[in-house]
Amino acid sequence: MLADICTRCLTAKTSPQKGRISLTFTEMARSLAGFLVLVLVVSICEGASLFQPISDSHRSAALELFTLDHGSFESLEETYEALRTFQILGMEKKPDVTAAACRSISETVGSSSSTPKDLFYALKANSIAECKIHEKASKGIISSLNAAVRGASSLLDFYYSVGGLVLIKDQNSKDDIHLVDAEGVFRSVKAFSQSDGRWRYSSNNPESSAFAAGIALETLAGIVSLASSELDQSLINTLKNDISKLFDSIEKYDDGTLYFNDKLVDGHEYQGPLSTTSSVLRGLTAFAAVTTGNLNLPGDKILGLAKFFLGIGVPGDAKDFFYQIDALACLESNRVPIPLILSLPSTVLSLTKKDSLKVRVTTVFGSNAPPLAVKLVGAFSSRSKDASLVEIQELKFDQVSGLHILNDLPESIDVGSYTFVFEVVLQEAEDEMVYVTGSQTKVSIFVTGLIKIENSEIVILDNDLGSIESQKKLDLAGKNAASLLANHLQKLRLSFQLTTPRGHAFKPHQAFLKLRHESEVEHIFVVGNSGKQFELVLNFLGLVEKFFYLSGKYDMELTVGDAAMENSLLVAIGHIELDLPEAPEKAPRPPPQPVDPYSRYGPKAEITHIFRAPEKRPPQELSLAFLGLTILPLLGFLIGLVRLGVNMKNFPTKPVPATFGVLFHLGIGAVLLLYVFFWLKLDLFQTLKMLGFLGVFLVFVGHGVLSHLAAASAKLKSA
């Protein structure tokens, strides 16, 4: 809609001959209405968050965080932070902490080499610990600080030296300490300021930060208080301008909290939003204390800053804790409007128990607020985003407890989640100047209650006729052991009614019926509803395949649950014997059930090794018999040889060939013997080695005898 208007304007501008732009009244009204709706929706969508004031949980956390490390704190800065935190929270001074502080303070104060920074923090800690400082020592401090002021060149130099002088002036009532050239010092510090309200640290460093602005304001406030004569009012007025410009750079989170932050340029110099905002508040408060007249700080911004610090909760770091508590103490200091925080002890209310809506309005530290009235101006739910469900009403104030109470929740508030809008109205007119309450506070409220479950019954119906086969009434609050029988031609119907405490229909987040088979296969069905009546019809004819054709006993379990339901239930209704037809060949198998995870990693079944059954061997007698039979042919051969009439006539007679002959036969015998050993115990390589030797020997003698024989027969042939 806005885009439409914009394009219209643009086109009109480029074609002046068309005449003046004339949006009709209705169009304007429509566009405005749309814009307003948009703004309203955005404001509702804006987080409805709750801020709790500082409570005892902070005090116990402080005791834990600020502990002495080997009898003393690490630095004077930390000593001061611990003391200041305990002071603000109203915790009594612990003697060991005070003693440790006094020790380090006197050490620093007594030493002549202490820097202005050390002296500054020592004096700050002393303002709380109230240790005695010697006359001579304090005179020494004053002179060194004065010298430091004269020789200061950067913002921090001015801060420490001027701050130290202010502190010692407060502690030492005797001497009247004044700054020599207050206006000159003022101007030198002012020189570090920038046009956007931020300050630089020194003339060399071009980077400016809001943290430095806070420090500068504190320093300037100190200068004003130390000045012997009135400073020029125009200087102070320019400062007021700077402060308002600084407030222009304030940043915002979605939940309405405001804070100051610097751009992250250098990791070392960067102070987070917490320390920056704390520093600015400190400077602001210090400055407001020394000036007359109002700083005119916008009240809602102060409230936003207070919410920022409260929104942190309980910080886990000692330094963050100090920043939070110190800044909140500044807000309570009466120099700026005091923010009042609206908080609820409980945002969850029970309709059945008739809880009342309780609201507390206090300062950030939980102290009592001035007389005021809390009004409930609207209640919105997700269903009715624009229209409020309640009319504007005032909560009753209970003097004893300090709470504003609305005894009974209005009839229009049923179970569920709501956003309540409160408005705080101060009853005395002069309090308007002192306190700031903010316009409207949105809080998320969750209402719970007992949901009535009635008319619950489970019925088996015949498929075609719809006639009731068996019917069982259920008592969902107590035990049930319904036992039903059904086959695949029948239907199961489960029905019940849910009613809220206010008598309306209720749709819970979960309404399931679970059927579990004996083999641990489960099926879950969602129970649908129309209005108050919840009904689930299971037609077994269509579910046969889904159930994997598993017949048998199914356990039934009903779950009805919701966050707003105080009596959410998970009950076993009973069991049903289902008779389903046989599974066909191609039917899907039920999924394998998850194995118990512990059994997977437990010991497995023992495996007994089955050795290969040895082959059946023949009886020994048979083998021996055949061994004998094998020898027979050899005998037959020998006998045949004898029958044929073999002789040894051709054996050489001369000694040399004769020896060769004998050796030849012996060699063959040796080789055969070697083979027997090979079979019995030798391996191939040993055998081959021996065979090599024997073979060579055999070749020699064989050659010898055979060549002799060949020569002899050749001679015989030729002859």
Next chain:
Amino acid sequence: MGRASSKEDAGTLFHSLRSAYAATPLNLKIIDLYVGFSIFTALIQVVYMAIVGSFPFNSFLSGVLSCVGTAVLAVCLRIQVNKENKEFKDLPPERAFADFVLCNLVLHLVIMNFLG
């Protein structure tokens, strides 16, 4: 009538073979006897295997092939030594015998390895 004549023919054939065989030289007869002996040994081993089964098969093969192998080598020797064989006229029988011995030794080495 045909049957009776075939019977007579078989008898005559057998007698003539016998008489012809008697004329072979002695060394050939020795070799023939050797071949017969080794084949007979092989047959006995096959019968044994048929009775008890072929486990362990390698031993059976080893035994049978040893007999058969040595028979084959003896046949080769007979061919080479036979004076009527014109092909091996120039080969001295001692040389053939030396080859026979050597081949037998190699065969039996392999056989012993395979025997298991």
